[in-house]
């Protein structure tokens with residue numbers, strides 16, 4: 555099955571359209587509503603009917619399909635997509651030896667364009683219809699992705715001003731100035747993206763926080779993923795109370811910020827994340843791949859920290875959020891109670907809430923709700939008679955089939971699969 559490049563949101567759906575099948579409706583409180591025989595209708599790109607089907611709903615009958623909202627990924631490195639899952643090792647050697655050289659190639663606009671197109675095709679094919687993405691350390695490459703991507707994609711060029719190969723380094727003022735000069739339809743979907751504290755000094759981080767406040771941009775970075783990384787940050791910022799404190803001191807924490815990992819945070823850090831409303835992207839497949847450890851999800855839950863599931867491609871091997879949902883249940887078994895319904899909500903409705911802060915048109919993103927964007931995926935219906943059992947069965951799908959599992963993908967009501 556091929557993906558049709560027809561997600562241009564300016565084109566309204568030709569007519570009111572509907573599908574009928576089983577449906578899972580994730581909610582922002584982490585629960586999921588189950589409709590075994592649902593009727594989903596949309597017009598002009600937005601859902602207008604979401605309800606149990608009746609005997610009169612005969613327009614389309616697809617009882618063998620399970621419908622879900624398109625999934626949302628708040629932490630994924632698109633310039634690593636073509637090497638996803640190919641390299642292992644611990645974080646720092648993996649970055650230096652495999653990832654940074656791979657990202658240097660994006661200085662060539664032809665390479666950047668070709669890989670941006672491939673990435674968009676592959677991630678939409680896998681059922682992810684939006685998110686927050688890390689670009690290469692190159693503003694033009696990020697702009698190129700955003701020009702090609704649908705409006706629910708946000709992206710930031712990874713800022714690196716030190717401790718990396720010279721061809722990847724950019725002064726912070728230069729990068730922010732280049733970001734500000736892009737066309738308005740691009741700048742409104744940019745994100746401030748200091749790669750991680752070792753690559754950006756305190757002044758650079760403060761400049762990022764100022765740009766974030768000035769432009770209303772989201773911010774994204776990494777925190778406390780690996781013990782060697784934490785040790786390095788402590789050497790570089792000797793006055794900081796912790797790795798997270800480096801970002802707090804710069805003014806980068808808050809409800810517009812997503813930090814990936816948090817595998818080795820201290821008790822005060824959990825309180826600080828909760829107090830500031832900072833979001834944590836939990837990337838269980840990446841943590842497994844790089845041997846980073848288990849993120850203590852029980853701490854996030856106990857402190858009321860807002861967390862989402864994310865792929866962290868290319869350390870994460872797959873673009874499919876279904877893979878992260880399965881890994882979530884597996885890695886926390888015996889440590890923290892978490893179910894498949896929570897896994898779905900934290901890969902759809904909850905990250906959708908994060909992005910909706912930046913664009914009112916995204917309200918309802920990641921939900922199957924009246925008025926929400928009609929981003930819907932259909933997969934073969936698994937056995938089961940409630941949301942949890944259906945999802946548990948869905949997550950038994952072999953990993954090598956997950957990226958091509960959706961049989962239907964609708965973006966703003968347009969069918970993308972042919």
Ligand SMILES: [Zn+2]
Pocket residue numbers: 629631776814866
């Ligand atoms: Zn990452």
